[in-house]
Amino acid sequence: MLKQQTIHLIKNTIPVLETHGAEITQIFYRRLFQQHPELLNIFNHANQRQGKQQNALANAVYAAAVHIDHLENILPVVKQIAQKHRALQVRPEHYPVVGQTLLDAMKEVLGDAASPEILEAWAEAYGVIADVFINVEKEQYAAAEAAPGGWEGFRRFVIERKVEESCVITSFYLIPEDGLPIASYEPGQYITLRVQPDGQDYKQLRHYSLSAAPGNPYYKISVKREDAASGRPAGTISTWLHDNAVPGTVIEVSAPAGSFVLDGSSDAPLVLISGGVGLTPMVSMLETALNRQPARSVTYIHAAVNGRHHAMKEHIQDLTAKHAQLSSYFIYESPQADEICDQSGYINTDFLQHHTNPNSDFYFCGPQPFMASVYRSLKQLGVTDPRIRYEFFGPAGSLEA
Incomplete structure (x- = not known):
């Protein structure tokens, strides 16, 4: 339990964090990697370059301050x-390093405003929050290792197949090198790949959603090639997978994880909405719902640039033909002359109003602007928050306008 004086001091820093939170986290990461470069083997370098990780940490620190008197929130x-x-594979020994670096960054940015009393209060609060993380993660590590086919740390997998799904998305089928069983997973979860491409100083870790229903002797991931674009460098791992990974390539993988999962206990109509490569967890959820809940009404809506960019179209069409409970719709931003889709342009409120029931359970995933638009439409249609679930690829952001 935190002392009331500590809670009071933390609450008083909320306005400061609103103003200086982003600067504090930028300096935090700079200091962290200067003093502990070995941690570059854990952090996503692309998210660092784009500022996503810094923003996510700033939001997390701010939320901790706001809820410091009710951390259960x-x-x-x-x-x-x-x-x-x-x-x-974040471990308990990482937390003291992170905590001290965060306090040092606060001191650097705030100067004299970061009094010894305030820094002491934050040190106490960080210790309590770190203990919560450590205990939760301890349970998760134990569960992942104890699960049938589970394991600790990273396990070596071999690419069995590599299948081109669209002009930008390729699927990889991974089987364990040791030939032993693999852990099951919940539809919507992801695995984490660890590789060190030639020319890279550090190992690179990336999360990839599993893009097939559980129950297979392999893990399937479907990866979009992220080429360089205006203001954004090419994706290190996505381009390596597309250009260099072939059947027989060995990749290290950590056990399935993630909290964005299909609620199989609900019998409400199910609506799955995806944009681009955001279809990966949606297809896993779709296949699972059709297999496990044959009486549940399911609607699947996918948006893509055009047919060339549309992955797994034939697979979804086959599922729709086989399952009377399933309705599927395709929206193309810029359809080519010979392409047929259900709507050109974007998914909008009118389309959702005509093709979905507001009392459905809605799951969606895709680029953040896409998700923000879907979220706004669902709110306009009166869909309640408990029925809305979504997943960010990378650090969590906000869909609130």
């Missing part, structure tokens, strides 16, 4: 972050 977020920490 942020437990769902803690569990979600802990899933990623477990997948990345």
Whole structure:
């Protein structure tokens, strides 16, 4: 339990964090990697370059301050972050290093405003929050290892097949090198790959959603090639997978993780909405729902640039033909002359109003602007928050306008 004086001091820093939170986290990461370069083997370098990780940490620190007197309010977020920490193999010994570096960054940015009393209060609060993370992650590590086919740390997998799904998305089928069983997973979860491409100084870790229903002797991931674009460098791992990984290539993998999963206990109509490569967890959920809940009404809506960019189209069409409970729709931003789709342009409120029931359970995934648009439409249609679930690829952001 935190002392009331500590809670009071932390609460008083909320306005400061609103103003200086981003600067504090930028300096935090700079200091962290200067003093502990070995941690570059854990952090996603692309998210660092784009500022996503810094923003996510600033939001997390701010949320901790706001809820410091009721930390149970942020437990769902803690569990979600802990899933990623477990997948990345974050360990208890990392927390003191992070805590001290965060305090040093606060001191550097705030100067005299970061009094000894405030820094002491944050040190006490960080210790309590770190203990929560460590305990949650301890349970998750134990569960991942104890599960049938589970394991600790990273395990060597071999690419069995490599299948081109569209002009930008390729699927990889991974089987364990040791030939032993693999852990099952919940539809919507991801695995974490660890590779060190030639020319890279550090190992690179990336989360990839599993893009098939559980129950197979392999893990299937479907990866979009992220080429360089204006203001954004090419994706190190996605381009390596597309250009260099072939059947027989060995990749290290941590056990499945993630809290964005299909609620199989609900019998409400199910609506799955994806944009681009956001279809990966949606297809896993779709296949699972059709297999396990044959009486449940399911609607699947996918948006792509055009047919060349549309992955797994034939697979979804086959599922729709086989399952009377399933309706599927395709929206193309810029369809080519010979392409047929259900709507050109974008998914909008009118389309969702005509093709979905607001009392459905909605799951969606894709680029952040896409998800923000879907979220706004669902709110306009009166869909309640408990029925809305979504997943960010990378650090969590906000869909609130």
